[in-house]
Amino acid sequence: MPRPHLSRRRCVIAAVAGTAALATTLVLTLGSASGQARDIDWTTVGQAIGQPLTTEAQNVHTAEWLRTDLHEVNAGTPENPGMELNAEASFHQTRAGQAVMIGEATLRASEVNTFADRLQQGGVTITALHKHIQHDTPRIWWLHYWALGDPVKIARALHASLATTSTPLHQKPGIERPIALNTGSLDRVIGSRGENVNGVWQYHIPVSQPVTDTRAHITLPYLMEASTLLMFQPLGSGRAAVNGDFTMTADQVNPVIHALRSHGLTIIELHNHMLYEQPRLFYLHFWKTGDATALAHDLRAALDQVHAPRR
DSSP, X not given: OOOSOOOTTOOOOSSOOHHHHHHHHXXXXXXXXXXXXXXXXHHHHHHHHTSOOEEEGXXXXXXXXXXXXXXXXXXXXXXXXXXXXXXXXXXXXXXXXXXXXXXXXXXEGGGHHHHHHHHHHTTOEEEEXXXXXXXXXXXXXXXXXXXXXXXXXXXXXXXXXXXXXXXXXXXXOXXXXXOOSOHHHHHHHHTSOOEEETTEEXXXXXXXXXXXXXXXXXXXXXXTTOEEEEEEEEXXXXXXXXEEEEEEOGGGHHHHHHHHHHTTOEEEEEXXXXXXXXXXXXXXXXXXXXXXXXXXXXXXXXXXXXXXXXX
């Protein structure tokens, strides 16, 4: 394993929503039966992207670069880069020699357009541009992207695009910071098992139905934008900052907003991350600081609106 900690796509929950997991498993099984699941050399893809890829749940292969250069402060709180201040890419094989790639990059305003130009020159599609936090210094943006085809070519295009930014591309594995929170209590309230990712306690909770990429013609693994992300950054004395995004179908949007606002969370942006998914998904980013267990109860109220299972 190239790194002891990964991006938002590292976390493995205790129970994946049954229907989505079954659909994805069927796709992977069919691919294996036809000999397609083994013919991409992921080592070569990693060489093209500039770091070894990590294999995660449901045959997703990931790379991540933390924006340790930003020294970000949001609403008066210094942010750990593990709060999704990063660039990342997730690959999944679609057929022989072909893969879909989904990712995003945290960018300074001055980096956005050059980065976008270079992505498009390399055949990578831009799918969204927006903010994940509300009172940030320096001002930063998140640009989401998608590509389908030869994964080595896609990896080279992404690496060349990141090279136009100040993203540290040659990061060495660090020591995982301990989580100074009662994570067992958080897990019980959220109803899932979290994981320490770059010093932040993270949850990935799959959507309750299969999500199809209509251009790649696959059921998306839950780690590829088909799950809700909850992040707890320790602030000391049992307190935390929470950020992330709820992934929802259209009918779930307003019930989730109501639940979050009823519990005092700031809602930041409602938007898309992809262009070719079915059903259409919407992502709602949020923020609050306070007692970590109380925040978990706040978030659980919103999870109930997207039918997230309880342990």
